[in-house]
Amino acid sequence: MENDTERFDLIILGRGAAAFSAAIKASELSSGGMKIAMVGVGPLGGTCVNVGCVPSKYLLEAANAVFRPRHPKVPGIEPASVKFDFSELMKNLRSYVSHARDTKYVRVLENYGNVKLFTGLGRFIGKKTVMVSDSEGNRKVVLSASNILIATGSRPSVPNIEGLKECGFQTSDTIWGLEKLPKSVAIIGGGAIGLELGQALLYFGSDVTIIEALDSLLPQTEPEIGKSLRLHLENEGMKFMLKSRVGSVRAEEGMKFLDVVSPHGKEVLEVEEIIVATGRVPNTEYLDLNMAGVKTDQRGLIITSRNMKTSASGIYAAGDCVSKSMFLETLAAREGVVAVSNMFGEDIEIDYNSSTWAVFTNPQVAGVGMTENEFASQNGSCSFRIFSLENLTKASIMGETDGLIKITVDPKTNRIAGMHIMSPNATDIITEGAYAVRENYTIDDVVATSHIFPSISEGIKLAAQSFIRDITKMACCVE
Amino acid sequence: MEVQKVRLRIYGMTCDDCAATISKSLKGEDGVLEVKVSLEDGLGEVAFNPERVKPADILKNKIFAKPSHYKATIDDQ
Known part of the structure; x- marks a missing residue:
């Protein structure tokens, strides 16, 4: 070890949700005594x-505020046009992001004198040693x-499509700098990010x-939901080219032309x-993980146990750089807590099965547990039972x-193994499903629990009741 | 039997009594042979019989378990 090596109790590579969650938990457990280095860029x-x-979510809320008055749902209310300045809207979006970053991260860190921030790229030069360098690789x-x-998180992947880089494109990293609303947009990818931005x-x-x-949307959810969401979005005017791929892209006179191979x-x-x-x-390629003996999968994601331990002793991983099937901010934060707790001798595991995920389209989609x-x-x-919102009074x-x-x-056993919802406020009511899956509730537990009438959450109770009776022949509020 | 040693980084100690309390509790762990706790450095050195106890078990000693405010991690630097 070199003389100028600065010693810490914990080094955190990255400074996103998992990193902050871990730093705060470690500070709490050590009563502020743990000396922590937080290393990262951006x-x-x-x-x-x-x-x-x-x-x-800011963009979607603004979009909903424009869309809803133009498409009133109540007979007797006439459509009303909403004027908006897209450039001003985006400027305020960026301002809000800056405010959220400042209040939730920058100022939060000021409360933790035991955490020292290093700006630069960190990479392993030994099993427990990290070198921080600038963008040009200088130590x-x-x-x-x-x-x-x-x-260290992740970044958008960009497929190797002929002409794409030369033509120019946006990703979920860059789109927030848009000043002008594009008249027409092609979105390559029908996952959560593509659908939210698209809507x-x-x-x-x-x-x-x-x-x-693929031939359907949102493969992580139930096929009925993927199909229903596609039909809803098509009715709103969104176009889909499924089972299709982009062969090449070219630009001419300010427009972009995609050669698409479809069925x-x-x-x-x-x-x-x-x-x-x-x-x-994942952002793992510059870490020199081999120096520390940390193993990755074929995609470069770090392989961990459910304790968030990597293949190297004393080295843990959390967040989007971890090999798993769900990549969520909430999960990253939980993984950070699990990793740190285990450093302190606890023996806890991440519970992926009861982790909720969501797509914030209108209507929203959310899920937990198995399909x-x-x-x-x-x-x-x-x-299983499928409950249509057509049978829900609130809807x-x-x-x-x-x-x-x-x-x-x-x-x-009648225990609930999974719950998948497409509805207004699905992102809120899915928490009932998370409790059910995590605590092994049965459908009888859900039926026996009071739900507000009329509400969207009542739909969960009716879905549970549909296991024991034909709910189309049921009066309101039958227990 | 080969005696092994593990160093602990111990958090939450504020006085000599803290160090003594932690030391006493660790000495009560089956397989632990000798304990030295330094309040000044926030460190503990534990000699143990690896056939009867492992470092991970020492971290799980009741003195480091909730609701105790004493916590520890392995220090292998």
């Missing part, structure tokens, strides 16, 4: 607050610690086409802007009956 807070959840400082947490731009007035390689043959799509939303890749297919393939059989009153609630249970 704005504090990482993806979620800067280019993820926060700006995308700034060397750090060492008994415990190291890798929480927001559609509501503002863009002509939006989603190009998706209908070759098509040319002309748009003003392209958004790439084809997934994310029908997942449970059936693991256990040979399952029992009828709102005029928003596109959607469903699907519950999957273990037929041997």
Whole structure:
């Protein structure tokens, strides 16, 4: 170890949700005594607050405020036009992101005198030693610690499409700098990011086409929900090219032309802007993980146990750089806590099964636990019910009956194995599903629990009741 | 039997009594042979019989378990 090595109790590589969650937990457990180095580049807070959840939800709220008056759901109310200044709106979005970053990260860190921030790229030069360098690779400082947490996150992946880079495109990292609403947009990728951005731009007035390689949307959820959401978005004017791929892209006279290979043959799509939303890749390639003996999978994601331990002793990982199937800010924060708790000798595991995920389209989509297919393939059989929002009084009153609630249970015990929802406020009411999956509630537990009438959450109770009776022949509020 | 040693980084100690309390509790752990706790450095050195106890078990000693405010991590630098 070199003489100028600065010693810490914990080095955290990264400064996003997982890093902050871990730093705060470690500070709490050690009563502020743990000497922590936090190493990273880019704005504090990482993806979620800067280019993820926060700006995308701001954009969607603004888009809804424009869209709803134009499309009233109550007979007797006439459509009303809403004037908006897209450039001003985006300026305020960026201002809000700055405010959120400042209040939730920058100023929070000021409360933790035991955390020292290092701006630069960190990479392993030994099992417990990290070198921090500037963007040109010049050494700034060397750090060492008994415990190291890798929480370097991820960034948008960009497919290798001929002409794409030369043509120019947006990603979920760059789109927040838009000043002018594009008249037409092609979004490559029909996952959560593509659909959220697509619907927001559609509501503002863009002509939006989603190009998706699979034959359905949101493969992580129930197929009925993917299909229902697609039909809803199509009715709103969104166009879909499923089972399609982009062969090449070229630019001419300010427009972009995508050569798309679809089941209908070759098509040319002309748009003003392209958004790439084809997934994310981990920020792990510059870490020199081999120096520390940390193993990754084929995608470069760090392999961990459920304790968030990597293959190297004393080195943990959390967040989007971890090999798993769900990449969520909330999960990253929890993984950070699990990792740190285990450094202190606890023996806790991350619970992916009861982790909730969501897509903030209108209507929203949210899920927890296993789908029908997942449970059936693991256990040979399952029992499920699909409850349509057409049978939900609150949804009828709102005029928003596109959607469903699907519950999957273990037929041997009636315990709820999974819940997937497409409805208004799905992101709020899915928490009931999280409790049910985490605590092994049965459908009888849900039925026996009071739900407000009329409400969207009542749909969960009705979905549970549909296991024991035909709810189309049921009066309101039958227990 | 080969005696092994592990160093602990101990948090939450404020006085000599804290160090003594932690030391006493660790000495009561099956397989622990000798304990030296330094209030000044916030460190503890534990000699143990690896056939009867492991460093991870020492971290789980009741003195470091909730609701105790004493916490520790392995210090292997």
